[in-house]
Amino acid sequence: MGRNPLAIPVKISQSELAALFGEFIDPQYVIADRETQKPYECDGLSMYCEMPLLVVLPETLLQLQRVLRICHSYSIPVVARGAGTGLCAGAMPNAEGVVLSLAKFDRILEIDPLARTAKVQPGVTNLAISEAAAKFSLYYGPDPSSQIACTIGGNVAENSGGVHCLKYGLTVHNILRVTMLTVEGELLTLGSQGLDSPGLDLMALFTGSEGLLGIVTEVLVKLLPVPEKAQLIVAGFDSVSAAANAVGEVILQGIIPAGFEMMDTHAIVAAEAFVKVGYPVDAKALLLCELDGTADEVEQSVQKVASVFKRLGATSIRISENEQERAQLWRGRKSAFPAVGRISPDYYCMDGTIPRGQLANVLTKMQQRADQLQLRVANVFHAGDGNLHPLILFDDSVPGEFAKAEQLGAWILEYCVAVGGSITGEHGVGVEKIRQMPIQFSDLEIQQFHRVKSAFDPLGTLNPGKGIPLLKNCQEYRALRQIQPPKQQTVAGEKP
C-alpha cells in the first residue's frame, strides 16, 4: 500500500475499498450491503443514526493494523466500535467512514491471580472478566449497568463507571496497561505491569478519549479481592431532600459505601411494577446503600448507616439478610432503565455530575423545568458521587416530542455546569453533548483539546465530529443556551 503523506484525499469507491479489505479479511466480515450494516447505524442512543461506508470485523492484530493503514492512506474516517452500548452516539458511524468493530477480539488472554491482573482483548465484555476471575475470588471493579454487553475497549474509551465506583474507582483507576494502535497503525504500549511508567502519562490521557486518539487492542486490568461480606440497606424517604441529606451524613460519618444509589418516585414505582422486589412505592425517594468489607466491619457500618437513616427521617428501612436478598434488592435498581421503558414509549438518559450538596436543589429545579415543558423525568442515579441519570420520558411518535426532550436534556446539563458540575460523568460527549462542551469549556480550552487531538491524529480521521466541537461552532452553541452565565466571567483567560 502506498502511503499518502500529503493527505490529498485520493478517492476510493466503496467497492474498491471492500475489495482491498477482502484481500486479507474474510469477505463475510467486510460488510457493504445496507441491510447487514443496519445494526451498526447507531449505539445505545438510537435517536442518532448514520449509515457507514463499510463495516469491517478484523480478527487479528495484523488485519486491524492493515485496515488502519489503508484508511489512513486514503484519509478515510475510522469509527471504533465495541458492543455499541454507548449512550452518547460515540460509536455512531461516519457516512464516509469505516466502522471498525472489535467484536472478534473477545478472548481473555491470561489471568494472573498472584499479581491480581487480567490480560484481555478489547472486545471482551466487562462481566466476562469478573466471571473468569471469580474462581480466584477476584473481580474487576468498575461495573457499568450494561456490563453483560459492553466491552472493555469501550469502557477504556469512555472511562466508564458503575454502581461500585464510589469506593473502587472508574476505569482509569483499574487498568494498568493499554496496548493501542495509532491512526497510522503504529502499535504503542501505555502504562506497564507496574503502578506507574516513565515519561508522560499517556494512559491517563487516553482513557476516556472516546476513540479519538487511537484503537485499544489489549488491556491489562487490575483485579480486586471479592469482599468477605456485603450488605445492602434500602431506605425510603418522604422527600428527595431528606434522602440527599442522608447521603451527605453517611459520608460525614467517615463511611464510604461500596455503592450509594438513589431512585425517585417515578423510578421506584416503575421498578417495583417491573420486578416486584418490595420497594416502598409510597416513598418519594429511595436510597440503596451497600457496605462491604470484613464481616465485623460490615456489621458495624450497617448499624451506623441504619441509625443515620432513622435519625434523618427514613420512612422504611430494609437490610438484606443474605446474598439472595441482596441480589434481589439490587435487581430493582439494575432493571430501572428497562422498567422505565415500560411506562413510557421512549426515554432519554442524561448523565450530568454535580457537587453532592446540590442534589436536592438540582432535582427540584429539574422537576420545575420538566413541568414547564410538560415532560416527565424519572431519576435513578449514583447519589454517592453526585452523578445524575435523569431519564426524560417522551413519545417519539408524537412530532416535536424528541426536540422537547432534547431541550430539557440540554437545560439539565447547563444547570449541572451552573452549579459547578460537569455535562458528563461517565457516558461521554460523543455527538450528543457536543453542543454543551462550550458551556463547560472556554474557546482556549477547546482549542487546546484540538491541539492534543492533532498530536495523535493530525488528519483528524479517528472518530471525527465527536467529543470536541469545532471552534467555529462554539459561539453558536453558546448563543443557544437556556441558562445565561453570571455576568462576571469565572473562567479567567477567556476572551469576552
Add this chain to the structure above:
Amino acid sequence: MSDISGELIDRVKFAQQHAQPLKIIGANTKAFLGRDVSGQPVNVAAHSGILEYQPVELVLTARAGTSLLEIQQTLAEQQQMLSFEPPLFSASSSGSSGGATLGGTLAANLSGPCRPWSGSIRDMVLGVQLINGRGELLNFGGKVMKNVAGYDLARTQAGALGGLGLMTEISLKVLPMPQLRLSLSLAIDEAAGIVLMNQLSATAKPIDAACWLDQRLHVRLSGSSASVEQSARAWQLDYGFAVDTAGQQFWRDLTEYQLPQMDSRQPLWRFSINPTSAPLEVRGDCVIDWAGAQRWVSGEQEIEQLQQQAEKAGGSVALWRGGDRSAEVNQPLPQAMQQLQQRLKHSLDPDNILNPGRLYSWL
C-alpha cells in the same frame, strides 16, 4: 495565602516571547528529581491557599503552592486525609519552611506505601487549572467526583514534572481517616516475602502497606477497628506475624525516603515493576515497597543491566536521586512513543519553555 496567577501568566508569556526556558519551583523539596535543567526560576510557592473545602463533598481545591502540611492539618480537623500518603519533605534541608507543595507533589506523582490499595495522587486528581506554554490559563477536569468531558489533561499532569503546564490550582478527592492503623512484621527471606506480600494483597483483609527489607516483611492494616483487629489476629495465628510497635515511625521514614537503606549520599535507583517479580539481581539489598511493585536499591550499579531486568519484570527503572543528572535518568522509550510524547508536549508548550529536558533530554 495569595493569588499571583496574573504575575505567573505574565512570566510565561514573557518567556514565550523571548524563547527563554523556565524552571518551575514550588518549595524546591524535589530539586533532585528528574534531570538537571537550566532556566529562569519561577516560584509558585507564593501562589497558595485552600480555596474550597467542604468535608461532605470529599473534595478540596487549593492553589498549587499550598503546602501539603497545611492541607493535611485542615483535613485532619474533619477526620479526613489525603489518601495517597504523600511525602511531606517538611524537615528538608532545602531552607523552605512548609515542605512539599501540592503542585510539586502532583507534578512528581509521589505517593506513599499505601499506593497499591489507596491509589496515587494521580488517581485522586479531579481537576487542574494551569498555564500552558502560550500563557493561557486553562481549566481541565472539575471539582466533582466524575467528569469525562474533554481529554483528561488534569490527570496527565501527574508525573509530567511541570513539562505540560504551570499548575495554578488543583482539586482532589479526599477521604475519611481510618479508625485504626496497625503494623505487623515477620522474619522471612526475600523470595518468600515477595510471594507472601502478594498473597496477602489478594485477600479481602484491610491491608494498606507491605514492605520487605532486611529479611523482614512489614505490613500495615488500616480501616475500621473491628476489621483491623480481627485481621491482625488472623494473620498472627496464620503466619506468625507480630505486632510492630515501631511501625508508625517505619512507615513515615519509608514515605519520606529516609530509611538507612536509602542513603542520600549514594545514587538511589527506583524500580516500578510487576509486583510478583522474583528478587532482582543488584549490588546490595533491595527495599521492596508497594507489595513488590516499587523497589529501591542504592549505590553504584550497571544501568543497562538494571534496565534489562526492569524490562523483563514488566516495568522500568530510574536513577531516582543522585548520580549523573545531566544524562538520561529514566528508562529509554521506543522511538514512536518518544515522538508522540514530544508532539503532546508541543501541543501544550510549543516553544519548549516549561521545564524542558527535565524528564528526558528530548522532552
